[in-house]
Amino acid sequence: MSDVTQRAQRLAEAHESGATLVLPTVWDAWGANVATSAGFEFLTIGSHPVADAIGSADGEQMAFSDYIAVSKRIIGSVEAPVSVDVESGYGLEPRELVGRLLDAGAAGANIEDVVHSEGKRVRERQEHADYIAAARQTADEAGVQFVINGRTDAVKLGTDTFADPIAEAVERVKLMEQAGARAVYPVGLKSAEQVTALVSAVSVPVNATAHPVDGHGAGDLAALTALGVRRVTFGPLWQKQLAEVSAAELAKWSS
Numbered sequence: 001m002s003d004v005t006q007r008a009q010r011l012a013e014a015h016e017s018g019a020t021l022v023l024p025t026v027w028d029a030w031g032a033n034v035a036t037s038a039g040f041e042f043l044t045i046g047s048h049p050v051a052d053a054i055g056s057a058d059g060e061q062m063a064f065s066d067y068i069a070v071s072k073r074i075i076g077s078v079e080a081p082v083s084v085d086v087e088s089g090y091g092l093e094p095r096e097l098v099g100r101l102l103d104a105g106a107a108g109a110n111i112e113d114v115v116h117s118e119g120k121r122v123r124e125r126q127e128h129a130d131y132i133a134a135a136r137q138t139a140d141e142a143g144v145q146f147v148i149n150g151r152t153d154a155v156k157l158g159t160d161t162f163a164d165p166i167a168e169a170v171e172r173v174k175l176m177e178q179a180g181a182r183a184v185y186p187v188g189l190k191s192a193e194q195v196t197a198l199v200s201a202v203s204v205p206v207n208a209t210a211h212p213v214d215g216h217g218a219g220d221l222a223a224l225t226a227l228g229v230r231r232v233t234f235g236p237l238w239q240k241q242l243a244e245v246s247a248a249e250l251a252k253w254s255s
Helices: 002-016 029-037 047-053 064-076 094-104 125-141 154-160 165-179 192-199 221-226 237-253
Strands: 021-023 043-045 082-085 108-111 147-152 183-186 207-209 231-233
Touching: 002 147, 029 043, 029 064, 043 064, 047 064, 047 237, 064 082, 064 094, 094 108, 094 125, 108 125, 125 147, 125 165, 147 165, 154 165, 165 183, 165 192, 183 207
Parallel strands: 021 231, 043 082, 082 108, 108 147, 147 183, 207 231
Antiparallel strands: none
């Protein structure tokens, strides 16, 4: 446990530093080593790109045992602390989920509020906060400064689900911070105005998803930093970018 304790502490301290962290989203050991060779000190593993890489599908359709095995190999291939996207928890209770993540060496995790295994049911605000609180308690009892990145899909789901998606996201990130999330992840933010509304709602880092080439709807890394974003990840976008570039180059060799 000492190694994961040290890695989690490094990740937690970075989140408390006030700096804007970029955590490339990886899906295998090769990509993890490419990212660290490029100078990145922290990484995150994405469920979507891992699912695509192993011939499965996102939305908790992988067996968690398969996913955690891939994650463990990635984590073991680098010295950088690694966070793991676990969607809504793959049907596991928080204690078991965090225990298995710590056993794999994960320094943190994304935990979202859409329960894919239950017909994409959206957890109620307090229900999701309680799940995160239980995960926080488990990590604290283990003596690990595990970095929970509390995710909400309120903005992404839009007005089909919530009358005011931004207001709903604001309330959810506030509750997640109170529950012990060390970062919050309101996916689907597209504009500077939306980013500002969420950054203003909490004191912990707000995670924005950016494209590694095209940036974010609110601008590039400098623009996001100026808006107060303190954590940036790529989701499946780096993998998709590599796929497009590779397909174009490989096509030159096809008959």
